[in-house]
Amino acid sequence: MSGPAIIVEHVSKDFVLHHNAQDSLKKRFIGLFYKRWRPQPHIFHAVDDVSFTVERGEALGLMGHNGSGKSTLLSLIAGIYPTTSGRILTRGRLVPMIALGVGFSPELTGEENIYLNASLFGLKNRETRTLFPKILEFSELGDFIYEPVKNYSSGMHARLGFSVAIHLDPEILLADEILSVGDADFQQKCLARIEDMRKGGMTLLFVSHSEGQVVQFCDRYIRMEHGKMIEEGDVADLIDPALKQKVIPIQTTRN
Numbered sequence: 001m002s003g004p005a006i007i008v009e010h011v012s013k014d015f016v017l018h019h020n021a022q023d024s025l026k027k028r029f030i031g032l033f034y035k036r037w038r039p040q041p042h043i044f045h046a047v048d049d050v051s052f053t054v055e056r057g058e059a060l061g062l063m064g065h066n067g068s069g070k071s072t073l074l075s076l077i078a079g080i081y082p083t084t085s086g087r088i089l090t091r092g093r094l095v096p097m098i099a100l101g102v103g104f105s106p107e108l109t110g111e112e113n114i115y116l117n118a119s120l121f122g123l124k125n126r127e128t129r130t131l132f133p134k135i136l137e138f139s140e141l142g143d144f145i146y147e148p149v150k151n152y153s154s155g156m157h158a159r160l161g162f163s164v165a166i167h168l169d170p171e172i173l174l175a176d177e178i179l180s181v182g183d184a185d186f187q188q189k190c191l192a193r194i195e196d197m198r199k200g201g202m203t204l205l206f207v208s209h210s211e212g213q214v215v216q217f218c219d220r221y222i223r224m225e226h227g228k229m230i231e232e233g234d235v236a237d238l239i240d241p242a243l244k245q246k247v248i249p250i251q252t253t254r255n
Protein backbone atom coordinates (compact mmCIF):
# COMPACT_ATOMS: atom_id res chain seq x y z
CA MET A 1 0.00 0.00 0.00
CA SER A 2 1.41 3.40 -0.91
CA GLY A 3 0.54 6.99 -0.04
CA PRO A 4 -0.23 8.64 3.28
CA ALA A 5 -2.16 6.75 5.97
CA ILE A 6 -4.47 9.69 6.76
CA ILE A 7 -5.47 12.63 4.58
CA VAL A 8 -7.67 15.35 6.08
CA GLU A 9 -8.72 18.02 3.56
CA HIS A 10 -10.54 21.20 4.60
CA VAL A 11 -12.59 19.33 7.20
CA SER A 12 -15.21 21.15 9.27
CA LYS A 13 -17.75 19.91 11.80
CA ASP A 14 -20.65 22.02 12.99
CA PHE A 15 -22.95 21.17 15.88
CA VAL A 16 -26.36 22.74 16.35
CA LEU A 17 -26.72 24.09 19.88
CA HIS A 18 -30.19 24.74 21.23
CA HIS A 19 -29.22 27.63 23.40
CA ASN A 20 -27.77 30.87 22.17
CA ALA A 21 -25.34 32.71 24.39
CA GLN A 22 -26.12 35.85 22.40
CA ASP A 23 -29.74 35.89 23.60
CA SER A 24 -29.92 38.50 26.30
CA LEU A 25 -31.26 37.70 29.77
CA LYS A 26 -34.08 40.22 29.12
CA LYS A 27 -35.07 38.37 25.92
CA ARG A 28 -35.08 35.02 27.76
CA PHE A 29 -37.15 36.46 30.61
CA ILE A 30 -39.71 37.95 28.23
CA GLY A 31 -39.73 34.61 26.40
CA LEU A 32 -41.14 32.97 29.54
CA PHE A 33 -44.38 34.96 29.02
CA TYR A 34 -44.62 34.67 25.22
CA LYS A 35 -44.82 31.02 24.34
CA ARG A 36 -44.26 31.74 20.64
CA TRP A 37 -40.73 32.91 21.34
CA ARG A 38 -38.16 30.16 20.95
CA PRO A 39 -34.40 30.46 21.37
CA GLN A 40 -32.70 30.48 17.97
CA PRO A 41 -30.52 27.41 17.33
CA HIS A 42 -26.88 28.33 17.17
CA ILE A 43 -24.33 26.72 14.84
CA PHE A 44 -21.11 25.92 16.66
CA HIS A 45 -17.94 25.26 14.62
CA ALA A 46 -16.24 22.47 16.62
CA VAL A 47 -13.74 21.79 13.80
CA ASP A 48 -13.09 24.58 11.34
CA ASP A 49 -11.36 23.99 7.98
CA VAL A 50 -8.62 21.63 9.15
CA SER A 51 -6.18 20.03 6.67
CA PHE A 52 -3.20 17.75 7.30
CA THR A 53 -1.61 14.49 6.20
CA VAL A 54 -0.13 11.68 8.28
CA GLU A 55 2.40 9.52 6.48
CA ARG A 56 2.49 5.74 6.97
CA GLY A 57 4.41 4.88 10.16
CA GLU A 58 4.36 8.49 11.35
CA ALA A 59 3.07 9.61 14.75
CA LEU A 60 1.19 12.90 14.97
CA GLY A 61 0.28 14.50 18.30
CA LEU A 62 -2.87 16.62 18.58
CA MET A 63 -2.68 19.24 21.32
CA GLY A 64 -4.86 22.12 22.49
CA HIS A 65 -6.96 23.40 25.35
CA ASN A 66 -10.21 21.74 26.49
CA GLY A 67 -12.89 22.15 23.85
CA SER A 68 -10.47 23.01 21.03
CA GLY A 69 -11.86 20.20 18.82
CA LYS A 70 -9.27 17.41 19.19
CA SER A 71 -11.67 14.59 20.12
CA THR A 72 -14.22 15.71 17.53
CA LEU A 73 -11.50 15.56 14.87
CA LEU A 74 -10.52 12.05 15.99
CA SER A 75 -14.17 10.96 15.88
CA LEU A 76 -14.49 12.35 12.34
CA ILE A 77 -11.40 10.39 11.23
CA ALA A 78 -12.80 7.27 12.93
CA GLY A 79 -16.05 7.75 10.99
CA ILE A 80 -18.10 8.11 14.20
CA TYR A 81 -19.46 11.46 12.96
CA PRO A 82 -19.95 12.57 9.35
CA THR A 83 -18.08 15.75 8.40
CA THR A 84 -20.08 18.91 7.71
CA SER A 85 -17.67 19.64 4.85
CA GLY A 86 -14.31 18.47 3.61
CA ARG A 87 -12.86 15.05 2.93
CA ILE A 88 -11.10 12.39 5.01
CA LEU A 89 -9.23 9.47 3.54
CA THR A 90 -7.60 6.67 5.57
CA ARG A 91 -5.57 3.74 4.27
CA GLY A 92 -5.05 0.67 6.45
CA ARG A 93 -6.74 -1.09 9.35
CA LEU A 94 -7.90 1.73 11.61
CA VAL A 95 -8.63 1.13 15.29
CA PRO A 96 -10.07 4.02 17.31
CA MET A 97 -9.07 4.03 20.96
CA ILE A 98 -11.63 6.70 21.84
CA ALA A 99 -13.68 6.78 25.06
CA LEU A 100 -12.35 3.32 25.88
CA GLY A 101 -14.99 0.74 26.61
CA VAL A 102 -17.94 3.06 25.91
CA GLY A 103 -19.08 0.79 23.08
CA PHE A 104 -19.35 -2.26 25.33
CA SER A 105 -22.75 -3.83 25.96
CA PRO A 106 -23.32 -3.61 29.72
CA GLU A 107 -25.34 -6.82 30.04
CA LEU A 108 -22.71 -8.92 28.27
CA THR A 109 -19.65 -10.27 30.05
CA GLY A 110 -16.13 -9.03 29.30
CA GLU A 111 -15.51 -12.21 27.31
CA GLU A 112 -18.70 -11.77 25.25
CA ASN A 113 -17.82 -8.14 24.58
CA ILE A 114 -14.39 -9.20 23.34
CA TYR A 115 -16.00 -11.56 20.82
CA LEU A 116 -18.53 -8.91 19.80
CA ASN A 117 -15.93 -6.16 19.34
CA ALA A 118 -13.56 -8.43 17.44
CA SER A 119 -16.37 -9.51 15.09
CA LEU A 120 -17.17 -5.84 14.38
CA PHE A 121 -13.55 -5.56 13.18
CA GLY A 122 -14.04 -8.57 10.89
CA LEU A 123 -12.32 -11.23 13.02
CA LYS A 124 -13.65 -14.78 12.84
CA ASN A 125 -14.58 -16.54 16.11
CA ARG A 126 -11.63 -18.89 15.59
CA GLU A 127 -9.24 -15.91 15.43
CA THR A 128 -10.76 -14.32 18.54
CA ARG A 129 -10.40 -17.64 20.43
CA THR A 130 -6.64 -17.46 19.76
CA LEU A 131 -6.49 -13.82 20.84
CA PHE A 132 -8.69 -14.15 23.92
CA PRO A 133 -5.98 -15.42 26.37
CA LYS A 134 -3.64 -12.61 25.25
CA ILE A 135 -6.34 -9.95 25.68
CA LEU A 136 -7.22 -11.36 29.11
CA GLU A 137 -3.60 -11.50 30.20
CA PHE A 138 -2.91 -7.92 29.10
CA SER A 139 -6.08 -6.60 30.76
CA GLU A 140 -5.22 -8.29 34.10
CA LEU A 141 -8.98 -8.64 34.70
CA GLY A 142 -8.74 -12.28 35.83
CA ASP A 143 -12.12 -13.91 36.52
CA PHE A 144 -13.90 -10.56 36.17
CA ILE A 145 -13.76 -11.24 32.43
CA TYR A 146 -16.75 -13.59 32.99
CA GLU A 147 -18.79 -10.87 34.75
CA PRO A 148 -21.19 -8.49 32.96
CA VAL A 149 -19.31 -5.28 32.19
CA LYS A 150 -22.04 -3.26 33.95
CA ASN A 151 -20.30 -4.43 37.14
CA TYR A 152 -16.90 -3.06 36.04
CA SER A 153 -15.32 0.08 37.42
CA SER A 154 -14.38 2.78 34.89
CA GLY A 155 -10.73 1.67 35.15
CA MET A 156 -11.72 -1.93 34.36
CA HIS A 157 -13.73 -0.75 31.34
CA ALA A 158 -10.69 1.15 30.11
CA ARG A 159 -8.38 -1.84 30.66
CA LEU A 160 -10.65 -4.08 28.62
CA GLY A 161 -11.08 -1.42 25.90
CA PHE A 162 -7.34 -0.84 25.62
CA SER A 163 -6.52 -4.56 25.60
CA VAL A 164 -9.05 -5.30 22.86
CA ALA A 165 -7.89 -2.34 20.73
CA ILE A 166 -4.18 -3.20 20.74
CA HIS A 167 -4.87 -6.86 19.90
CA LEU A 168 -6.85 -5.90 16.79
CA ASP A 169 -3.51 -5.35 15.06
CA PRO A 170 -4.07 -1.71 14.08
CA GLU A 171 -2.19 -0.21 11.16
CA ILE A 172 -3.56 3.17 12.22
CA LEU A 173 -4.27 3.79 15.90
CA LEU A 174 -6.35 6.79 16.96
CA ALA A 175 -5.64 7.30 20.65
CA ASP A 176 -7.43 9.82 22.85
CA GLU A 177 -5.85 10.57 26.22
CA ILE A 178 -4.32 7.14 26.79
CA LEU A 179 -3.10 8.16 30.21
CA SER A 180 -6.64 8.08 31.56
CA VAL A 181 -6.36 4.25 31.49
CA GLY A 182 -6.23 2.58 34.88
CA ASP A 183 -3.48 2.95 37.48
CA ALA A 184 0.13 4.10 36.98
CA ASP A 185 1.59 0.61 36.34
CA PHE A 186 -1.06 -0.20 33.77
CA GLN A 187 -0.57 3.19 32.09
CA GLN A 188 3.17 2.50 31.79
CA LYS A 189 2.43 -0.92 30.28
CA CYS A 190 0.02 0.68 27.75
CA LEU A 191 2.50 3.36 26.73
CA ALA A 192 5.26 0.75 26.37
CA ARG A 193 3.00 -1.36 24.15
CA ILE A 194 2.19 1.63 21.96
CA GLU A 195 5.91 2.38 21.66
CA ASP A 196 6.49 -1.24 20.50
CA MET A 197 3.68 -0.98 17.95
CA ARG A 198 5.18 2.27 16.67
CA LYS A 199 8.51 0.52 16.15
CA GLY A 200 6.59 -2.07 14.12
CA GLY A 201 5.53 0.68 11.69
CA MET A 202 2.07 1.55 13.04
CA THR A 203 0.70 5.02 12.25
CA LEU A 204 -0.40 6.92 15.34
CA LEU A 205 -2.68 9.89 15.86
CA PHE A 206 -2.40 10.78 19.49
CA VAL A 207 -4.47 13.33 21.46
CA SER A 208 -2.78 14.55 24.59
CA HIS A 209 -2.65 17.52 26.92
CA SER A 210 0.91 16.61 27.80
CA GLU A 211 3.61 18.16 25.63
CA GLY A 212 6.07 15.73 27.23
CA GLN A 213 4.07 12.73 25.97
CA VAL A 214 3.75 14.20 22.49
CA VAL A 215 7.51 14.77 22.36
CA GLN A 216 8.07 11.21 23.59
CA PHE A 217 5.73 9.45 21.15
CA CYS A 218 5.32 11.66 18.13
CA ASP A 219 7.27 12.89 15.14
CA ARG A 220 5.08 15.92 14.46
CA TYR A 221 2.43 17.89 16.31
CA ILE A 222 -0.59 20.05 15.60
CA ARG A 223 -1.98 22.57 18.06
CA MET A 224 -5.68 23.43 17.88
CA GLU A 225 -7.65 26.36 19.21
CA HIS A 226 -11.39 27.00 18.75
CA GLY A 227 -11.58 24.22 16.14
CA LYS A 228 -8.75 25.61 14.01
CA MET A 229 -5.18 24.45 13.53
CA ILE A 230 -3.03 27.24 14.89
CA GLU A 231 0.39 25.59 14.86
CA GLU A 232 2.02 22.62 13.14
CA GLY A 233 5.59 21.37 13.33
CA ASP A 234 8.23 18.87 14.23
CA VAL A 235 8.22 17.81 17.90
CA ALA A 236 11.87 18.85 18.06
CA ASP A 237 10.51 22.43 17.96
CA LEU A 238 8.72 21.75 21.27
CA ILE A 239 11.77 20.58 23.15
CA ASP A 240 13.38 23.00 25.51
CA PRO A 241 15.77 22.02 28.30
CA ALA A 242 13.04 22.23 30.97
CA LEU A 243 10.74 19.92 28.98
CA LYS A 244 13.49 17.36 28.32
CA GLN A 245 13.75 16.87 32.08
CA LYS A 246 10.09 15.89 32.24
CA VAL A 247 10.28 13.12 29.60
CA ILE A 248 10.12 9.78 31.44
CA PRO A 249 11.92 6.92 29.69
CA ILE A 250 9.57 4.08 28.69
CA GLN A 251 10.68 0.44 29.01
CA THR A 252 9.46 -1.63 26.06
CA THR A 253 7.47 -4.78 26.79
CA ARG A 254 7.98 -8.24 25.39
CA ASN A 255 4.57 -9.83 26.07
Ligand SMILES: Nc1ncnc2c1ncn2[C@@H]1O[C@H](COP(=O)(O)OP(=O)(O)OP(=O)(O)O)[C@@H](O)[C@H]1O
Pocket (backbone or CB within 6 Å): 015, 016, 044, 046, 064, 065, 066, 067, 068, 069, 070, 071, 072, 073
Ligand atom coordinates in the same frame (compact mmCIF):
# COMPACT_ATOMS: atom_id res chain seq x y z
N1 LIG B 1 -22.15 16.13 20.07
C1 LIG B 1 -21.89 17.41 20.33
N2 LIG B 1 -22.86 18.35 20.31
C2 LIG B 1 -22.61 19.64 20.55
N3 LIG B 1 -21.37 20.13 20.83
C3 LIG B 1 -20.36 19.25 20.87
C4 LIG B 1 -20.55 17.84 20.63
N4 LIG B 1 -19.35 17.22 20.73
C5 LIG B 1 -18.45 18.18 21.03
N5 LIG B 1 -19.05 19.39 21.11
C6 LIG B 1 -18.40 20.67 21.39
O1 LIG B 1 -17.32 20.82 20.47
C7 LIG B 1 -16.21 21.44 21.11
C8 LIG B 1 -14.98 20.62 20.90
O2 LIG B 1 -15.11 19.46 21.71
P1 LIG B 1 -13.98 18.34 21.74
O3 LIG B 1 -14.45 17.27 22.66
O4 LIG B 1 -13.63 17.95 20.36
O5 LIG B 1 -12.76 19.15 22.38
P2 LIG B 1 -11.35 18.61 22.92
O6 LIG B 1 -10.31 19.50 22.34
O7 LIG B 1 -11.22 17.15 22.65
O8 LIG B 1 -11.51 18.88 24.46
P3 LIG B 1 -10.93 18.09 25.75
O9 LIG B 1 -9.48 18.39 25.78
O10 LIG B 1 -11.68 18.69 26.87
O11 LIG B 1 -11.24 16.63 25.56
C9 LIG B 1 -16.61 21.63 22.58
O12 LIG B 1 -17.02 22.97 22.79
C10 LIG B 1 -17.77 20.68 22.76
O13 LIG B 1 -18.70 21.18 23.72
